Amino acid sequence: MLLGLILLLVTLAGCLLFLFKPAWFPLPISAEAIAYDHQFSRTLWICGAIFVAAQLLLAWTILRGRQRVNPAGLAGSRKLEALWTGGTMAVFLAMAVLGSHSWAKTSTGTAGKEVIRVWAHQFAWNFHYPGPDGVFGRTDMKLISDASGNPLGLDPADPAGKDDIVASTLRIPAQRDVVLLLHSRDVIHDFFVRELRTKQDIVPGMEIPLELRVDTPGTYEIACAELCGLGHSQMRSVMIVMPPEEYARWKARQ
Amino acid sequence: MVTDSELQETHGGPPPPILPDLPPGGGGGDSGRPERGSSRSASITGIIVLMCASTMTFAAMVSAMVVRRGLNNDWNTLGLPRILWWNTIALVLSSIAIDLGRRRLRRGNRVVFNWFWSAGALLGSLFLAGQVMAWRELEARGFYLVGHPSTAFFYVLTWAHAAHVVGALAAVLYVEYRALRFQLGPGRRTLVDVSALFWHFLDVLWLGIIGLFAFWA
């Protein structure tokens, strides 16, 4: 009996708490992030309905129980089994298909886009811009020296690297296609900006592209979201999204 | 062919009596001590289940190798030492000997069983010795565990296989020990059958591994 009432209470409390969901999310800053919030809300409504229905059903079962022993109690029903197998399968798969729409985007290449290399290491970020010539200078692990200000191991002998920009904060233009090429020097890290509603593991030995187009200028925190060692929680940088003309001025100043 | 009666003539004194079969069914087992051991069917199920587990372990390593090979174009084909083929022959022959022996035991011919089983155990030991020689040859040619993954995978798979063979050989030698005391017979051959089954499994597994390295990697 008491359990039935407690179930009602927990269901009610759960619903009320989850209604405040928007308060917890940071503002979305890209079309993908807005699409994310829509898909999240859809899923929340469907799951919320299932949650309420299932908990109420359970609570009602408990509250109305205590009948006499019924040895011939219903031992099953194929019709019901088929109904709820088919029903749940349809709902869940539909959800998966809906969700996959904004996921399955093929990489469209880097042509005409702002390409920036992201280098992660224990426990800091570096960002590598190709400079005005649009060509990244050659980098070599052997030349890396954080102390002498060459955290990427840029080869001084390579002319393409002369105009390259290396920064510890990420600046990108708003309303333009940006491709981040993610690299790690040592262990697995993860590039996570909450406002983009996405994250991507950075696997050493691989170059993984992350395509963005941010609409809202501002400063957003970059966090590492894959356990990388004792300084994991200190691996912070910021992504500064600038209006395109301001971004061009910043690049010219470097 | 030597039968029990001939053995009696040559060695004097009769062989120990063939112990009676034990009643079938759970719990009792056929180890001669009803409170211990397991039923024959459970033992056979057990060894089949164990074979599934080993298969999964090897499958995991082989799929790791396949993935690794597809990752880069840097795969080195390993020139297999010739002795591996002799080892293969030894292992296949040992499997045949062990199975012939097992069949004799089922018919009650314990002496011939002992001969075949000993031959199987000897060939199995030869296989292991040959594997050690193959590893030495590879090292002499400069293929170490540390180095290219293609070599590393060869060592890992052959070591894992050899570790299985060592375990199986221990079982085979234990059977040998009991067989030479004529403690086994047509009604007491679960241990023999289970060991033989696992031995054949290692044989097939080896053929798979060597085939993989000879024709694919």
Next chain:
Amino acid sequence: MEGTAVRALFSTDHRAVARLYFFLSLFAVLMGTVLSLLMRFHLVSPQAQVGWFEALWPAGAPGGVMAPELYLSLMTLHGTIMVFFVLTLAPLSAFGNLVLPEQLGAKEMAFPRLNLLSFWIAAASFAVLMASFLAAGGGPLAGWTAYPPLSAVGAIAGPGEGLGQTLWFFSIGLFCLSSLLTSMNFIATVLDQRGPGMTLMRMPLTCWNWFITAILALLSFSVLLAAAALILLDRLGGTSFFVPAGLLVADETIPHGGGSPLLWQHLFWFFGHPEVYIAILPGMGIVSHLISNFSRKPVFGYGAMVTATISIAFLGMLVWGHHMFISGLSPYSAIAFSLLTMAIGAPSAVKTFNWIATAWGGALRLTTPMLFALGFVSIFVTGGLSGLFLGQPQIDAYFHDTYFVVAHFHLIMGIAALFTIFGGTFYWFPLLFGRMMDERLGRLHFYLTFLGAHAVFLPMHFAGFAGSPRRYPDFTTFEFLGPLMPLQRWITAAAFCLAAVQLIFLWNLFHSIWRGRPAPPNPWEATSLEWSQVEGPVLRGPYEYLEDCISQNQQNPVKG
């Protein structure tokens, strides 16, 4: 007296082995809980100076302030202990050994000596795990998933990545061996040791679930064993299965190269996802059994329950990729894994419906085990639904490695499975110790635990909404984490209350072992054979509750 102790520790009797597993798990769960409290404490007061931290871990807590590496190794140990030594050992090995043979009408497990050996390997594995925690250079801190290269390149990757991590992998390898032996024993017992008349479809659902779980464990632990062997070779033998070329860790070039870190993730999650079902399927069997027993009604859709268990196990082996949506897989494989993952929701929902339908209209007896079984159904629904978020790659991309995931798996895998362990402990306590546990304390413990679990884990989802990453030793560096501190403080306070409530259970348990009411032969009026007072072949299925309770192998006195 000495003889008794030796007999208790080295008896091959299945109940004796079950008791050993039970106490190992109990010790492990206490330890895991204390570790989690230390973590929760540190998260809300990272600068607190606690004298005995320094006394316990001079290197990890200089001046009594917990260093990040100590927090991370507490976290690694908490996960490893809970997943392996609590959620795998208690429902499968402890309860399975306790009742599986008897429910089948067998006298013993198929391989009693192997069974004992398997326990001692598990105990050795636990000892090695403890040693890894105390190893020179700090305990392992790569989490229970131990992703390379962090876990593969050795001490250079930071504290805890030296000897500690090596021992950790050895411990896991030993645990795999133990689990393989246990699974083999369970499978052979179910297939070959069933008593007369016990057909497969007359087995209680507990037996079905232990059987399927054993198959799942066999197939997945053998893969983890291979993975552990390969990574140990990387660490000790200088190979490069998981270490890519050209790494520069802490300003030192790593000499090996050519491996793939993703390979480990594939192998690990090929084990790791089935492991979730290894933890929960035995509990589902227990819940089906308890709900039917205490509703005095047959299980609704026995065949559907068996089919659902098999489908969950089968699909469970195909969805490991949903742990890797953001690892750098091809987006198309993510969609395949996503569809399969969502498909698992269907058999899980079938089970939920069948549990409710079993209790529907029944003569409910709300004993403590029944409360835990019904509580399990509620928590299973709540925790399972958040899985529908994480099963979609797009939604997972934001929630991956945040507190949303922590909340999800603690509810569905931790609390839900713990409820079945509590339920099983209350229900089978008479078989373990010949006495009954106290009902009133039991109910009090249930209600407080049920509320406490919600108080801890429902709000934790909100930290996930805000994107708070998991495995962070402190929330001080990032600006966006500051406003979440009141929430984190609430969670910590609730966690301490939830842990305190467990003292009721401990008191009840230990008090009842010695002082409990002596148990009648069939205290719960069950029909399955572990309570049966008569010998003889099995005559009917397990869930036919007649006016007078009669066992599966007893003649019906009414019908004659």
